Amino acid sequence: MSINNASFIYHTLSEQIRSGRLTHQLPAERRLSELFNTTRITLRDALMQLEHQGLIYRENRRGWFVSPSRIHYNPLLNFNFNRMVSSQGRTPSTQVLSSDIIPANAQVSRWLAITEGQPVIQIRRARRIDNRLVLYAEHYLNPAYFPHILQFDFTQSLSEIYQQHYGLTYGKVRFDMQSTALSQSVANVLKMSEGSPALQIVRSNQDQHGRLIDCDYELWRHDALSVCVDV
Known part of the structure; x- marks a missing residue:
């Protein structure tokens, strides 16, 4: 039965x-x-x-x-979260979970090509589309390029802060995507169950001068976006 x-x-x-x-x-x-x-x-x-x-x-x-319709995500387009969501007629919002200077662990040091234990700026955010939690993100910034950045409002786009206050724009970007399962801590943030499926995106970003300035570690709800690439 x-x-x-x-x-x-x-x-x-x-x-x-x-x-x-x-x-x-x-x-x-x-x-x-x-x-x-x-x-x-x-x-x-x-x-x-x-x-x-x-x-x-x-x-x-x-x-x-x-489930609402999925957001279309094209890694070839250098859109920040707010612009990507707004361009598709949806409403983005951001909650800042924490921002601090911490020692880089082994994984972050590889992403940023720095020495393990070197200070990095960590920003943790939860992001919504139409008030639905869809994304947990950790951003790691090399503090050598962003003095006093912790004073800014991180509900804004980081890329816009970079451009407006530091004269930096993204150049070459490396994407790594894979399916994963949510840990208990991230599941709690997204109000989901531990082990729920998710799409993990790690993005390492160079500026217009070819310097590796930051990296993003993102965990998306598996039903929140579709990856679309025009070649």
Whole structure:
């Protein structure tokens, strides 16, 4: 019964989402179990299939929601987050989690081609699209190029701060992308469950003079964006 019933629930809810009859929040799991006359275990199987397809998403202690359309992400276009999201008719927002000077660990030292333990500026941010948490980001800056930068408002675009106050623009950029699973700490920030799928993007950035000035470590909800490249 579980396999067939879960499949029926999946196809029923999928059709309602695709047709626009189900547009925002799903009924509570108890109510859905009653509507489909099934167990919570079978219902969860169907909901997880929908989640893996990117049709719905879950927020801890809030329930299940219909996923909005994905943002198109083209790594060949040097758009910052705010500009990329706004250009697609959506509303970006940023929450600064922390900003400080810390010693570079082994991974960050490789990204920035510096000595392990050397001071770096770390900025941690959570970013939203249409008020939905979609991105956790850590930025690591070489402080030699950004004196007194901690005084700025980091809800703004970092690239715009670089250009307006330091005369620096991005030149060559290296992208590394891979699928991953969220750690407990990042899952808590994004209001997701530990182990949820995510897209990891590491971006190392040179300025217009060819100097490696910063790197970004990003973890995106797997259903928040699609990578599109025009060659």
